[in-house]
Amino acid sequence: MRERLPAALSREAALLEAMVAIAPQGIRVGCRVIRDEDEAQLMPAEAHSIPARHPAMRQASGAARWIAHLLLADFGQKNMAVLRSPSGAPVWPESITGSLAHDEEMAVAAVAPVSRIGSIGIDVEPAIPLPDDILALVAIQADVIDAVDANLAGRLLFSAKEAVYKAAYPLDGVILDYEDIAVNLNTGHATTTTGRRATLTYCIAPRIVVLAVVSIHRVR
Ligand SMILES: CC(C)(COP(=O)(O)OP(=O)(O)OC[C@H]1O[C@@H](n2cnc3c(N)ncnc32)[C@H](O)[C@@H]1OP(=O)(O)O)[C@@H](O)C(=O)NCCC(=O)NCCS
Structure with missing residues (x-):
């Protein structure tokens, strides 16, 4: 209830x-x-x-x-x-x-x-730490998350990848995995293995919401 x-x-x-x-x-x-x-x-x-x-x-x-x-x-x-x-x-x-x-x-x-905007993705998550076993599936070496509150960095990373995926999918029709999306939370950018670049904005209170904007033009 x-x-x-x-x-x-x-x-x-x-x-x-x-x-x-x-x-x-x-x-x-x-x-x-x-x-x-x-x-x-x-x-x-x-x-x-x-x-x-x-x-x-x-x-x-x-x-x-x-x-x-x-x-x-x-x-x-x-x-x-x-x-x-x-x-x-x-x-x-x-x-x-x-x-x-x-x-x-x-x-x-x-x-x-x-x-005005290429393609948008959004995600919402409760502002609570991501369990370590899920973080292990989500994070890759190329991700940069050190400027963010350490308690919520994992959840924010997860949310950012989901938002980028939702913005990229309508453009390419490709099912991306977490390892296909590299996120830099310090600069607010992400790149995909399909050659998309996303700009990220986010809030963490009262919940985590990430907005990803992907240009219709590929970076490569
Ligand atoms: C899109 C996806 C990530 C959504 O995750 P979720 O936690 O189940 O659900 P969310 O509440 O965040 O989002 C749900 C909304 O995403 C949207 N969505 C679903 N598939 C989508 C897609 N392929 N492209 C864009 N948006 C999509 C829908 O609007 C959906 O809302 P609805 O069910 O009311 O229509 C998931 O459904 C999916 O398709 N996963 C496969 C790929 C994947 O997981 N890759 C790893 C993440 S990068």
Whole structure:
């Protein structure tokens, strides 16, 4: 059972403030505490496109799309369904790049015009240390994380790789592994083995959110 809503809503407001502060110009962001009734936020076509059966997953996807619908309306795209493609990637209107994520409590979304931003990826994580066994799977020698709070550096690294993957996949259709993405948290950049370069911005309180922007032009 989820915690009482009022306490969660104050974290939602704090996260929105933190996300707006890190969003590069041209990118609209939003967040929403996932509610038990949020599956109802899915438009019929969206509900049909999402195979997950577990209620919590459908609630999370509904909460993320509630944000996406609002952000798309800001760009003049009203009542636009954001379907889930068979790859898992969300399907945006042609002129838009966007990304969705959710953890157990919060859903987040980012949207921007393709003309200004190449491709966006977003991830959200609770601000707690990453277990060592998962960090061992995620980190590679090329990663640079020493400028970040040591307790959260691993979680931030994990989140950055997920955000970069979500931005790169729609451009290349390649399934990257953690070892295919080198992240420098000190400079806020990442590179992929497919020749993509990402710019990263992030917040760590009240949750970790990473935004990755990948140019449509390859670096090599
Ligand atoms: C994309 C992926 C990393 C998401 O991770 P997750 O922790 O399950 O879920 P998150 O809450 O962070 O993100 C979920 C959202 O990601 C988006 N997403 C899923 N697959 C995607 C893809 N291939 N490209 C871009 N976005 C994608 C969807 O919008 C999804 O939301 P929805 O289920 O409501 O439609 C994971 O689903 C995946 O495809 N992994 C395979 C590749 C991998 O793990 N590589 C190592 C990481 S670099």
